[in-house]
Amino acid sequence: xxxxxxxxxxxxxxxxxxxxxxxxxxxxxxxxxxxxxxxxxxxxxxxxxxxxxxxxxxxxxxxxxxxxxxxxxxxxxxxxxxxxxxxxxxxxxxxxxxxxxxxxxxxxxxxxxxxxxxxxxxxxxxxxxxxxxxxxxxxxxxxxxxxxxxxxxxxxxxxxxxxxxxxxxxxxxxxxxxxxxxxxxxxxxxxxxxxxxxxxxxxxxxxxxxxxxxxxxxxxxxxxxxxxxxxxxxx
Amino acid sequence: xxxxxxxxxxxxxxxxxxxxxxxxxxxxxxxxxxxxxxxxxxxxxxxxxxxxxxxxxxxxxxxxxxxxxxxxxxxxxxxxxxxxxxxxxxxxxxxxxxxxxxxxxxxxxxxxxxxxxxxxxxxxxxxxxxxxxxxxxxxxxxxxxxxxxxxxxxxxxxxxxxxxxxxxxxxxxxxxxxxxxxxxxxxxxxxxxxxxxxxxxxxxxxxxxxxxxxxxxxxxxxxxxxxxxxxxxxxxxxxxxxxxxxxxxxxxxxxxxxxxxxxxxxxxxxxxxxxxxxxxxxxxxxxxxxxxxxxxxxxxxxxxxxxxxxxxxxxxxxxxxxxxxxxxxxxxxxxxxxxxxxxxxxxxxxxxxxxxxxxxxxxxxxxxxxxxxxxxxxxxxxxxxxxxxxxxxxxxxxxxxxxxxxxxxxxxxxxxxxxxxxxxxxxxxxxxxxxxxxxxxxxxxxxxxxxxxxxxxxxxxxxxxxxxxxxxxxxxxxxxxxxxxxxxxxxxxxxxxxxxxxxxxxxxxxxxxxxxxxxxxxxxxxxxxxxxxxxxxxxxxxxxxxxxxxxxxxxxxxxxxxxxxxxxxxxxxxxxxxxxxxxxxxxxxxxxxxxxxxxxxxxxxxxxxxxxxxxxxxxxxxxxxxxxxxxxxxxx
Numbered sequence: 001x002x003x004x005x006x007x008x009x010x011x012x013x014x015x016x017x018x019x020x021x022x023x024x025x026x027x028x029x030x031x032x033x034x035x036x037x038x039x040x041x042x043x044x045x046x047x048x049x050x051x052x053x054x055x056x057x058x059x060x061x062x063x064x065x066x067x068x069x070x071x072x073x074x075x076x077x078x079x080x081x082x083x084x085x086x087x088x089x090x091x092x093x094x095x096x097x098x099x100x101x102x103x104x105x106x107x108x109x110x111x112x113x114x115x116x117x118x119x120x121x122x123x124x125x126x127x128x129x130x131x132x133x134x135x136x137x138x139x140x141x142x143x144x145x146x147x148x149x150x151x152x153x154x155x156x157x158x159x160x161x162x163x164x165x166x167x168x169x170x171x172x173x174x175x176x177x178x179x180x181x182x183x184x185x186x187x188x189x190x191x192x193x194x195x196x197x198x199x200x201x202x203x204x205x206x207x208x209x210x211x212x213x214x215x216x217x218x219x220x221x222x223x224x225x226x227x228x229x230x231x232x233x234x235x
Numbered sequence: 236x237x238x239x240x241x242x243x244x245x246x247x248x249x250x251x252x253x254x255x256x257x258x259x260x261x262x263x264x265x266x267x268x269x270x271x272x273x274x275x276x277x278x279x280x281x282x283x284x285x286x287x288x289x290x291x292x293x294x295x296x297x298x299x300x301x302x303x304x305x306x307x308x309x310x311x312x313x314x315x316x317x318x319x320x321x322x323x324x325x326x327x328x329x330x331x332x333x334x335x336x337x338x339x340x341x342x343x344x345x346x347x348x349x350x351x352x353x354x355x356x357x358x359x360x361x362x363x364x365x366x367x368x369x370x371x372x373x374x375x376x377x378x379x380x381x382x383x384x385x386x387x388x389x390x391x392x393x394x395x396x397x398x399x400x401x402x403x404x405x406x407x408x409x410x411x412x413x414x415x416x417x418x419x420x421x422x423x424x425x426x427x428x429x430x431x432x433x434x435x436x437x438x439x440x441x442x443x444x445x446x447x448x449x450x451x452x453x454x455x456x457x458x459x460x461x462x463x464x465x466x467x468x469x470x471x472x473x474x475x476x477x478x479x480x481x482x483x484x485x486x487x488x489x490x491x492x493x494x495x496x497x498x499x500x501x502x503x504x505x506x507x508x509x510x511x512x513x514x515x516x517x518x519x520x521x522x523x524x525x526x527x528x529x530x531x532x533x534x535x536x537x538x539x540x541x542x543x544x545x546x547x548x549x550x551x552x553x554x555x556x557x558x559x560x561x562x563x564x565x566x567x568x569x570x571x572x573x574x575x576x577x578x579x580x581x582x583x584x585x586x587x588x589x590x591x592x593x594x595x596x597x598x599x600x601x602x603x604x605x606x607x608x609x610x611x612x613x614x615x616x617x618x619x620x621x622x623x624x625x626x627x628x629x630x631x632x633x634x635x636x637x638x639x640x641x642x643x644x645x646x647x648x649x650x651x652x653x654x655x656x657x658x659x660x661x662x663x664x665x666x667x668x669x670x671x672x673x674x675x676x677x678x679x680x681x682x683x684x685x686x687x688x689x690x691x692x693x694x695x696x697x698x699x700x701x702x703x704x705x706x707x708x709x710x711x712x713x714x715x716x717x718x719x720x721x722x723x724x725x726x727x728x729x730x731x732x733x734x735x736x737x738x739x740x741x742x743x744x745x746x747x748x749x750x751x752x753x754x755x756x757x758x759x760x761x762x763x764x765x766x767x768x769x770x771x772x773x774x775x776x777x778x779x780x781x782x783x784x785x786x787x788x789x790x791x792x793x794x795x796x797x798x799x800x801x802x803x804x805x806x807x808x809x810x811x812x813x814x815x816x817x818x819x820x821x822x823x824x825x826x827x828x829x830x831x832x833x834x835x836x837x838x839x840x841x842x843x844x845x846x847x848x849x850x851x852x853x854x855x856x857x858x859x860x861x862x863x864x865x866x867x868x869x870x871x
Contacts, residue, residue, distance in 0.1 A: 068240065076352075077275035079248065084240035182347055183300060187247040193240050197247075204277035205347055212279065 019111060019146070026115050027146065035123045035151070038219035042207040045218050046073045047155070048121040049203060051195040052134050055089070063089050064110065064141050067117055068193030070200045071124070075207065077200055083120040084193045085113040111145045123152050125218050129175050129199045131156035153222055156229070157202055160221060163228040164209045178202055245270045248351065251299065255324030257371035265365035272361075273351035275299065278344040285328060285342040291744060292331035292338050295358045298323050301348035306341045320345065329375045332358060334852050335744050363867075373860060374804045405490060405504040406483040409513025415440045418447055418471035422459060425450060425470045436501050436514055439474050444510040446503045448474030480505045483512055488567045490515050495532050495574060535578045539586070541651040544579050548653040551575040552613060556825050565817035566789055573609040576654070577602075577703060583648045584704045591641040596634065598623035599705035600645075603661060607699040608771065609787045610817070613824040614834040616655045617646060618696065620668035622675050622709045631671065638669050661696060672709055676716045683720040686730035694731060695772065698779065699786045714784055721779040728780050732869040735772035736862055740855035741765045747852055748840045756837050762823070763836040766816040769858035770809065773865055780868075788813060799868075805860070812857035815850055819843075 019027065036046065053066040069083040088107040108116070128134040135154045142148045161178055162171060171177050175198065179186065184201050187194040210216070215224050248270040252258035258266060278284050284296065284303060303321040321327060321342075331338040332355060353361070362369045415438040416425050425437055429452065439448035450470055458464065458473040479493055480503045490502045494517055504513040531554065534547045555572050584600055604618035605611055621638050625631045642663035650656050663669050670678065679698070682690035698717060702710035721727060741749040741760050750758050752765060760766070774788045777795030785791050789810050796806040824834030840848060865871065 070240075070244075075276065079241050079244040079271065079273075079275075080238070082238065082240035082244055084243070187243065191243075193243055197244060201275070201277065201349065204275075204349075205279070208277055208279040208282070 023111060023115055026119060027148075030115070030118045030122070031151075033123050036125075036218075038125065038153075038222070039217050041216050042211060042218070042221075043075045046071055046122070046124045047127050047203060047218065048072075048124045049127045049196045049200040050117075050121070050134060050138065051128065051192045051199060052137055053190070053192045054137065063087075064137060065089070066192045067113060067138070068191065068196040069117060069120055070193065070196045071120075072127075072200050072203050072207075075204065077197075077204070082193065083117060085116055087113050110141060114142055114145055121152075125153050125155050125222070126150075127155045127157055127199065127203055129157045129195075129202070131158075155218075155222055155225055157199060157206060159225045159228045159232070160206050160210070161202060163224060164206055164213065175199070175202075241271070248273065252297070252324075252351075257367050260367045261365050262367075265361065265368065268357075268364060269353065269361055269368075272357040273297070273353050276350050276352050278348040278350070280344055280346050280348075282344045282348075283341065284344055284348070284350065285331075285338050285340075287337040287339060287341070290337055291335055292328055293355045295329065295332055295353040295355075296327050296342070297351040297353070298325050298327075299349040299351050302345040303327070303348060304343045304345050306343065329372050330853065330856075333372060334742060334747075334856050336742075336747050336852065339849070370802060370805070373808065374802070404484055404486050405481060405513065405515055408487055408490075408515055408519055409504050413438055413511055413513045415444070415446075415511055416470060417442070418474070419469045421467050422464065422470055422473060423466035426455065426459075426466070436516060437470075438478070438503055438511050438514055439470055440511050443508075446478050446480055446505065446511050447471075448476045449478040449501055449503065449514075450474040451501065478503050480509075481515075482507070487515075488564075488571075492567075492571065492574065495571075495578075498532055498536070531575060532578060535575070535582050538582055541583065541586070541648040544582060544648075544652040548576075548579055551579070552653075555613065555821075559821055559825055565814045565821055568821060569610045569612060569817060572611045572613070572615075573606065576606070576611055576615070579652055580649060580654075581704050583645055583652060587641060587644050587648065590644070591637070593637065593641060596623055596625075597706045597709060598638065599702045599707060599709045600663065601700045601710060602703045603700050604696050607701040607786050609701070610767075610771075612817070612821055612834075613828060617649055617657045618661045619646075619663045619703070620661075620665075620670075620697075620700070621663045622670060622672055622713060624709070625671045635666065635669055639664055639666060642669055672712060675713050679713070679717050680720050683717075683724050683727045686727045691730055691734045695734070695775065698775065699771075701786050718779065718782045718784070722782060728776060729869045729871070731779065732776045732865040733871055735769075735776055735865055736871060738765060738768060738772075739862070740769060740858045742852065742855050742859065747848065748855075750840060753837075758841065759837040759839050761836050762816055762820045762838055766836075766855075766858075767813070767820065769855075770813040770816070770861065773858075773861040776865060799864070801864070809857045809861055812854035815854050819847070819851065 038045070048069055048071050050067065050069045052064055052068070055063055055065045064087050066084065066086045070077065071081040073081060086107045087110050126135070131154050135156075139150060142150060158173060158175075162173070165171075168181060171181075175195070176189075178184075179198055179202075182202070182205060184198055186198050189195065189198075207221070210221055210224065215221050245267065249266050252266060252270065258269070261269070278301075285292065285294075298321050300323060303325075305319050305321060305327070327342060328338045328340060335355075362372060414428065414432055414434055416428070418439050418441070420439075429435070429437055436449060436451040438446055439450060441447050448471065450473065454473060454475070459466070464473060478501070479497060479499055481489055481493060483504050483506055485504075493502050494500065500517045502515045503511060504515055506512050531547055531550045534550065535544065538544045538547060551572065555568055559568055580600075580602075599622050601607070601620045601622060602618065603620060605615060606618050621642055623634065623638060625634050646656060646662045646664045656662065661668065682693055686694075700710060700713065741752060743749045748760060750760055753759065753761060770792070771788045774791035774795060777783065777799060778785060778791040781795045781798040783791055783794045783798070785794060792810055792813070793806055796809070819838055820836055823836070823838050827834040840851065843851065
């Protein structure tokens, strides 16, 4: 049993005193959301695909620059159910010219951005391509800025795809070969939302294939991913 | 756009759509609405995307990635169509979505397929937002309609074997190189040539082969032998000058109509330069059982009593039936019936004028309703009236009495000839319909000024008037007065439009057709009330709003539609739809009368074959389009 499940019932830790009243209220609203039934079919479930952009030179100091997320609800992608946030870094605040420019979004404080992401995602299972990379970074940020452990599961599509499409050889574990294979065109590769959109379409392909193999619920897909990961790590 | 994330994805979607027609021509607002309303859906290889079993279509599919194979459905009697493949940028299934019925085709994913899917309500909103998209859908349907009609025509042609129909162009009717002579050729030489070649007629042409006359065998007796004309005289002396010509592209029906109209037996076919290309004789056209056109026309003109005219009228009916059996179009048949019925009515009027003295008075006999529109079918009753000029107001009552007496006799004679008396008393013998020009104008003006329900009903009958006999210019003055009135009365037009919308096309949401509108005849559709009327009512509004003088529905749609900036495809699609419904009506009446029943307009969709059902659905769709146009124009 993973930790998120036990946390779900034990409740969250005490609120972080660094958060203001609004932030605390929004976070409390989110934590009260009921968890989804992961035993329903893909066609009746909501997944949230997440990706991030990082900045900095080495992995320990690099910071979270942007978060993109896109829901796949009942198997469908609705452009209105999309999320993107640019995070303010520790550097100087944006100049007036930058703030007033027509950049896609003004930078948000990390805590606000993360709360907004949680409110967008709800308690839906979070889908990433390469959990080690994205999930670790997000979990670290959540813990650092909100003192929060995510209650919901991560689904790493890298494992799922390689299991479902064993016949497709020459895959080196990166995202691009999959996108090439399924002729998925990126809007702007390495943009957090664009990558989330690409991953979301891979997820659509994955759940259709999984359903044909009998893995027709989020819960069964999570089992499949776990088994594949363990097998690989054991091997 | 409040959400920058959505903005990025929508922009990308717009970028994709812009690469394809019709999206490349849509304005930014409409395209943005489309991109914001779609959802991206994935289908794995071999998945069924849309089939008839899935019920009424609720989604427009725009193929984004992959290939989709379209196969015909499995319904019995369905005309098989070769399956084909759709590629990204193409849409389906517009016709099912617009007709609110299940798809007839099956759509299968050939590989990993992604579709942008637009829900039905957003689809309808888009057709209202974007005229480009609306036009695209209409043309799609129109293309389908003409495709289906071609199939139907092929079937008719196959059934008739290699037999040529009245729709054949004259170029196929005249195969032989025509024999012709110059005007100065001596009569002797011409007659010898005719005897030698066994031909019944000789075209006379000028040095550039343009027809200047025609000479036939029957002229030999009347014009040469009896008057004792010298055979050395040039043929120009005895030929009939200025012969009727038709372009080679005209069809046999046009030739038949020209013969009936002018009481002639030959029509010359000419090429674009006016040069003679062939002689079309009545015998070429009508190797039919029973009477030929000209015989009927002749019988009508020679009839000396209503009883004699009854035979002619019966011949008209028989010939129309034969034409129907030959696959002649509904528009041609209804026009043909109207033309010959007009001839009968004119002869009845002629005969009665011998007994009634109306000398010195300007007057005209008017036709109303379907007769006024030149759209008579096999069953038709009388709808007529009289307009006259009364110079002295003191004489008015006396004059009207004379006309009423005359009209009573005419109405009775018409009844004897097979035009039953009108149950609604819409007849010239009704004092309300035997009026002076001023009274008619005042009456029209009153209906236009105060469009209450009865006035609107009257408008649908009387505003479709057409002069049949007498001073046609009186009717023309009535028309100008009427169009002046309607043009300056937006309220009247709006009410008339609303009235036209009071009956909706009998298309069902779940089943194809609504067949229970009439509780006494379940399972049927009244093609007059729920079919033809939808088109005639809409066409009337177009005509009155745009000063179109025509009363015929097809003419009104063509001229009024053009003035309303409807596209040529859109107009011809609605004309085709109207004609198809008329065709079904005629065929049904024909069948009913063969069974010895009074022809009604109640058809059973279940008894139509699949192609006909399909065309009928699309025809009703066209009626819905016309109504949508009215709604838009008059904000209803």
